[in-house]
Amino acid sequence: PQPKYRKDYKPTPYLIEHVHLDFLLNEDKSTVKSKLHMTPNYGDASTPPKLELDGRKDIDLVSVSVNGSALADKDYERTDKKLSISNLPKGSFDLEITVGIKPQENTSLEGLYKSGGNFCTQCEAEGFRGITYFLDRPDVMSKYTTRIEADAKSYPVLLGNGNLLEQGCASEGRHYALWEDPFPKPCYLFALVAGDLALSEDVFKTMSGRDVTLRIYTEAKDIDRVSWAMESLKQAMKWDEETFGLEYDLDLFNIVAVSDFNMGAMENKSLNIFNSRLVIASPSTSTDLDYSRVEGVVAHEYFHNWTGNRVTCRDWFQLTLKEGLTVFRDQEFSSDMNSRPVKRIDDVSRLRTAQFTEDAGSMAHPIRPDSYIKMDNFYTLTVYEKGAEIVRLYRTLLGKDGFRKGMDLYFKRHDGQAVTCDDFRNAMADANDKDLSSFAAWYGQAGTPQVKVSPSYDASARTLTLKVSQNIPATPGQSQKEPVPIPLAVGLLAADGSDMPLHLQGEAGESGTTKVLLVEKASQEFVFTEVAEKPVLSALRDFSAPVKLQVEGQTDEELAFLLGHDSDPFCRWEAGQTLLRALLTKLYNAAKQQKESKLEDRLAAAGGVPETVSDAMGALLTSKELDGMFIAAGISLPAAAELIGSIPNIDPLLLHNVRKYVVQQLAARLRPQLEAVVKQNESAAGDTFVPGDFDQAAKRALKNKALGYLSALDDPRVSADLLERARSATNMTDQIAAVAGLCDSDCPERKTALEEFYKQWKDDSLVMLKWIGLQAGANVPGNLKNVEKLMEHPAFSITNPNACYSLFLSFLRSSVNFHAADGSGYKFIGDSVLKVDKINRQVAARIVSSSAFTALKDYDPERAQMMREQLSRISAENGLSENVFEIVSKSLE
Ligand code: HT7
Numbered sequence: 001p002q003p004k005y006r007k008d009y010k011p012t013p014y015l016i017e018h019v020h021l022d023f024l025l026n027e028d029k030s031t032v033k034s035k036l037h038m039t040p041n042y043g044d045a046s047t048p049p050k051l052e053l054d055g056r057k058d059i060d061l062v063s064v065s066v067n068g069s070a071l072a073d074k075d076y077e078r079t080d081k082k083l084s085i086s087n088l089p090k091g092s093f094d095l096e097i098t099v100g101i102k103p104q105e106n107t108s109l110e111g112l113y114k115s116g117g118n119f120c121t122q123c124e125a126e127g128f129r130g131i132t133y134f135l136d137r138p139d140v141m142s143k144y145t146t147r148i149e150a151d152a153k154s155y156p157v158l159l160g161n162g163n164l165l166e167q168g169c170a171s172e173g174r175h176y177a178l179w180e181d182p183f184p185k186p187c188y189l190f191a192l193v194a195g196d197l198a199l200s201e202d203v204f205k206t207m208s209g210r211d212v213t214l215r216i217y218t219e220a221k222d223i224d225r226v227s228w229a230m231e232s233l234k235q236a237m238k239w240d241e242e243t244f245g246l247e248y249d250l251d252l253f254n255i256v257a258v259s260d261f262n263m264g265a266m267e268n269k270s271l272n273i274f275n276s277r278l279v280i281a282s283p284s285t286s287t288d289l290d291y292s293r294v295e296g297v298v299a300h301e302y303f304h305n306w307t308g309n310r311v312t313c314r315d316w317f318q319l320t321l322k323e324g325l326t327v328f329r330d331q332e333f334s335s336d337m338n339s340r341p342v343k344r345i346d347d348v349s350r351l352r353t354a355q356f357t358e359d360a361g362s363m364a365h366p367i368r369p370d371s372y373i374k375m376d377n378f379y380t381l382t383v384y385e386k387g388a389e390i391v392r393l394y395r396t397l398l399g400k401d402g403f404r405k406g407m408d409l410y411f412k413r414h415d416g417q418a419v420t421c422d423d424f425r426n427a428m429a430d431a432n433d434k435d436l437s438s439f440a441a442w443y444g445q446a447g448t449p450q451v452k453v454s455p456s457y458d459a460s461a462r463t464l465t466l467k468v469s470q471n472i473p474a475t476p477g478q479s480q481k482e483p484v485p486i487p488l489a490v491g492l493l494a495a496d497g498s499d500m501p502l503h504l505q506g507e508a509g510e511s512g513t514t515k516v517l518l519v520e521k522a523s524q525e526f527v528f529t530e531v532a533e534k535p536v537l538s539a540l541r542d543f544s545a546p547v548k549l550q551v552e553g554q555t556d557e558e559l560a561f562l563l564g565h566d567s568d569p570f571c572r573w574e575a576g577q578t579l580l581r582a583l584l585t586k587l588y589n590a591a592k593q594q595k596e597s598k599l600e601d602r603l604a605a606a607g608g609v610p611e612t613v614s615d616a617m618g619a620l621l622t623s624k625e626l627d628g629m630f631i632a633a634g635i636s637l638p639a640a641a642e643l644i645g646s647i648p649n650i651d652p653l654l655l656h657n658v659r660k661y662v663v664q665q666l667a668a669r670l671r672p673q674l675e676a677v678v679k680q681n682e683s684a685a686g687d688t689f690v691p692g693d694f695d696q697a698a699k700r701a702l703k704n705k706a707l708g709y710l711s712a713l714d715d716p717r718v719s720a721d722l723l724e725r726a727r728s729a730t731n732m733t734d735q736i737a738a739v740a741g742l743c744d745s746d747c748p749e750r751k752t753a754l755e756e757f758y759k760q761w762k763d764d765s766l767v768m769l770k771w772i773g774l775q776a777g778a779n780v781p782g783n784l785k786n787v788e789k790l791m792e793h794p795a796f797s798i799t800n801p802n803a804c805y806s807l808f809l810s811f812l813r814s815s816v817n818f819h820a821a822d823g824s825g826y827k828f829i830g831d832s833v834l835k836v837d838k839i840n841r842q843v844a845a846r847i848v849s850s851s852a853f854t855a856l857k858d859y860d861p862e863r864a865q866m867m868r869e870q871l872s873r874i875s876a877e878n879g880l881s882e883n884v885f886e887i888v889s890k891s892l893e
């Protein structure tokens, strides 16, 4: 397969002003008739160029006509991926195409397919070409009308984009609906749904006083579990009006939940289609995390109406234009709805564990990639999460008002257009009269910048000098990097823990207690004056840039001090994480060196867990001033993924055991405090679960974190207590935490808890996903055979992406089994990728790209070799999808 390059972008020679689609949906073969009003975009060329429409080989072409005349064979040509038409008339013309497709056989879940007996679509990125031949690129924006006809009994609900113009009966028990979308859109935002669905309805009054009807559709059995999604939608609509002055532009907004969906959700104009797990929520079946995900994703898709739909991307290389910006917007929304510090910590943790790993692996790419084989492979943490961090840089530098001015100008200039990331940056720059051209480097370079800060205090001059340097590591295809502009927010703490007033040399007056330094060169110096005493540096406040920070000379005592006192909640949390990361690294290195004795003895000989760390964790655990959610995050050990890459040739099993040791040591030492925390945060009898209640959720988070620590003690009393909790829990957050606490140990309560959980929830497919995930991710040795058995269990279905993600992605997180020394875990994933690829290429690609196979150079040579063998085996497979090929071939380079 040939890659596409960003540099090769050319405007389309034809545009499509108006599209009329006519769908005749059937059980065997469905027919799609399209009438396209084509307009020239080729300038003054004397002969109209060839029109090259995108398609797929499984489309059955029935007829093509231009201005009402059927085309002669010589005037068109078909390949597996294109329909090329020549001898076209000058000027605009009408093109009519009729095709036959079989949605019921479409297991890729791209284009038109069936889920749970209902028809639905997924067209981003290039799925529309699976429905009919079309100019399937985002810079072709058209007005659409859609007629949908289907059997009235089986498909009583017929939905399209925009407004319903007409509906009625058709022949032979069929009915139809005619929809019109007044806003021009690219075809990736097209959607239709035909099915037997229940509906929940509400109304939102916009800031200009219009009533918008809001509807959520699900299978009938789930319709009483959509109130949280509806509430979230209304909150998101209000927030966007208040924060950005953005009002919804139609009178109807539909959300449809489907159970077979490759990603989370899709922002089709006025007809969002959602993975059911991101719509359906109830206290007994959903955790607090599920609730916050529903809130965040409902908001995210809604926000796309402006950032993505009204202003869209010129080409797919610009994906971060809509995704980075929309993630930033949903992060801000969730921060305003809940706890800002906790949201920031969660987002940074995710970025660091998953995006930093991606940025250091074989698939590393800039937030605006330069090339791709399959665009689907670039819906990545880099484009989404790092992209959001780059948007955040503008907000940090320009301030809230400056950022809003930039957004206003962006919409004023580009509403109704398909634009680039440069257009966004220029709007930010022009609205604030600033030169932001150096920010282009963030869009073009992959890799996580490493920033080193060396503070030195001169007591006699009362100055603190910060030497700051940056280095971006080489990534595939990019050996040389230039410095990027890094806003580095810093503060200085006095001995009593208070923030010191800041005076930056060269700047008049005081800069408050947090100063954003702009680091633009490979190395730079900043001097603070009037520094009355030797301060403790608090750097990268609020995680002001997506970098890896190292503060030279920072001691454990300073970190413990920051953990206890920093006024910046992110830095406070980060100080604890830095302490723990350093401890894990030290213990791992010690364990690695002397392999003769028992691991526990080796770790004890290396100093074990020092009191500085356990005291700091104990103080945090018992803090009266901090909320439970923050404390739970603070006492969590950094994920293994944060250390992989920083320790060369890592043995993941040894790292797992070192982490386990540290958890056990902390649990043993802090047992009385942990037990007290559990008691204090127990919900009172008769308490009802209130969705979105932060205080309640914070108590559950802390209690369950404490129980997690206690479960590491392998104490039969704890296991019995967890089983009792699993049985008596009144909400899913507590129930799943109790079962999870039993999953990594081989105690009899584990089996009982899993069996009882199954009996209780076997009829709820969303809860069954959790049951699958718990077992597949368990760190009990020899668990692979159970995971293989799970694949045969009725709760698992290989054609359902959620089930695949629960099983395979959870298995990838089980260090003990995925990284088993005999390579059996790697082989299982190799086999599974090949199996899934024949059914759904996007899901198969997601499994490989989430695996350590894309970072094999970080692992010990034996494991790296076994991973390479699996990659080679996958790449040699006949008929391998381009999706999997791209990831596997890059990982083998
Ligand atoms: N914009 C949506 C992307 C999406 C997608 C992409 C590739 C394949 C399937 C997909 N389903 C949804 C989701 C979003 O970011 O809002």
Ligand code: ZN
Binding pocket: 300, 304, 322, 323, 326
């Ligand atoms: Zn999105």
